Amino acid sequence: MPTVFTSRVFSVEVDTIRHPNGREHEAAIVRHPPSVVMIPVREDGRVILIRQFRAPLKEAIWELPAGKVQPGETAEAAATRECEEEIALLPRVIEPLGSFYPSPGFCDELMIFFRVSQLQPPAPDSTIKPDEDEEIETRAVTVEEARGMVARGEIVDLKTAYALTLA
Amino acid sequence: MPTVFTSRVFSVEVDTIRHPNGREHEAAIVRHPPSVVMIPVREDGRVILIRQFRAPLKEAIWELPAGKVQPGETAEAAATRECEEEIALLPRVIEPLGSFYPSPGFCDELMIFFRVSQLQPPAPDSTIKPDEDEEIETRAVTVEEARGMVARGEIVDLKTAYALTLA
Numbered sequence: 037m038p039t040v041f042t043s044r045v046f047s048v049e050v051d052t053i054r055h056p057n058g059r060e061h062e063a064a065i066v067r068h069p070p071s072v073v074m075i076p077v078r079e080d081g082r083v084i085l086i087r088q089f090r091a092p093l094k095e096a097i098w099e100l101p102a103g104k105v106q107p108g109e110t111a112e113a114a115a116t117r118e119c120e121e122e123i124a125l126l127p128r129v130i131e132p133l134g135s136f137y138p139s140p141g142f143c144d145e146l147m148i149f150f151r152v153s154q155l156q157p158p159a160p161d162s163t164i165k166p167d168e169d170e171e172i173e174t175r176a177v178t179v180e181e182a183r184g185m186v187a188r189g190e191i192v193d194l195k196t197a198y199a200l201t202l203a
Numbered sequence: 204m205p206t207v208f209t210s211r212v213f214s215v216e217v218d219t220i221r222h223p224n225g226r227e228h229e230a231a232i233v234r235h236p237p238s239v240v241m242i243p244v245r246e247d248g249r250v251i252l253i254r255q256f257r258a259p260l261k262e263a264i265w266e267l268p269a270g271k272v273q274p275g276e277t278a279e280a281a282a283t284r285e286c287e288e289e290i291a292l293l294p295r296v297i298e299p300l301g302s303f304y305p306s307p308g309f310c311d312e313l314m315i316f317f318r319v320s321q322l323q324p325p326a327p328d329s330t331i332k333p334d335e336d337e338e339i340e341t342r343a344v345t346v347e348e349a350r351g352m353v354a355r356g357e358i359v360d361l362k363t364a365y366a367l368t369l370a
Contacts, residue, residue, distance in 0.1 A: 041208045041215055043231030045309050048208055048215060053258040057338055063258040064210035066233060068309075091220040091230040092311040093304065134353070136361035137260065138305035139312070141269075142212045142235075144259040147361065171224055186301070194303035194314065198365040 068145035082176040127152030235312035240269040249343040294319035
């Protein structure tokens with residue numbers, strides 16, 4: 037499985053894949069670690085959205101907090117770490133909501149969804165800091181408001197649109 | 204924007220992107236044409252799912268029909284063509300349901316969702332044929348059954364899970 041390209045976020049392999057019918061096809065596959073997607077729910081029922089710049093779209097968009105699972109890290113630990121990095125809150129309750137592939141045709145990324153709640157400020161001596169290229173705005177909205185943002189095309193991120201149906 | 208890799212499905216560019224804060228970051232971006240995702244609804248209310256082998260997962264999974272928009276093609280024309288290729292039915296009614304990015308962090312693919320109905324057999328002299336590497340099984344299920352497949356982890360495709368919330 038020769039790797040033809042590697043970046044900080046993903047790599048590309050060109051493989052010869054044997055299909056169930058026995059025929060072999062060459063396929064280019066984007067390899068991406070699993071990621072976690074969180075619905076952070078506050079005590080008042082509002083969910084926390086983030087807005088960040090996305091290079092492929094050349095604009096900032098509203099999404100739920102999310103991020104890659106690091107090597108050796110559990111999905112729950114990644115969910116906790118990403119909440120601290122992206123919304124500066126630590127969840128005390130983490131509930132799994134299922135796992136889905138956003139692009140199974142060419143990419144192996146699995147997105148693992150969680151509802152996270154009982155959000156607390158991080159410890160003052162925490163060493164977790166936002167990624168240097170992430171400038172993140174946050175907003176707490178009701179689930180109804182967030183679903184209105186989806187319906188009006190103000191939320192264009194698929195994982196966020198799906199997760200809000202579970203909130 | 205140097206292209207560092209090209210395949211039949213996507214290409215990879217490495218760009219230097221200026222963020223809103225004025226700082227520049229190098230980013231690897233997967234370029235992928237827009238795609239269409241269809242919820243084919245029969246007269247009896249059942250929706251048609253397809254099962255096909257996905258090389259990145261090395262297994263066949265249940266999904267809604269979907270495919271790339273070809274250069275110069277409208278999204279509606281792509282939806283019609285992909286229905287004929289994947290479920291051998293032509294929709295007479297095509298209703299837009301919104302557009303979403305499945306992986307905005309590293310890929311520019313936009314998925315355009317449609318409800319398609321009044322499904323007819325294609326013309327006997329149609330020249331549209333399935334892609335040679337696609338062996339596709341189809342199944343018509345009630346929306347409730349399909350949502351049960353999502354809840355039980357039998358549907359793991361994100362676009363399908365989301366679209367079924369709109370069906």
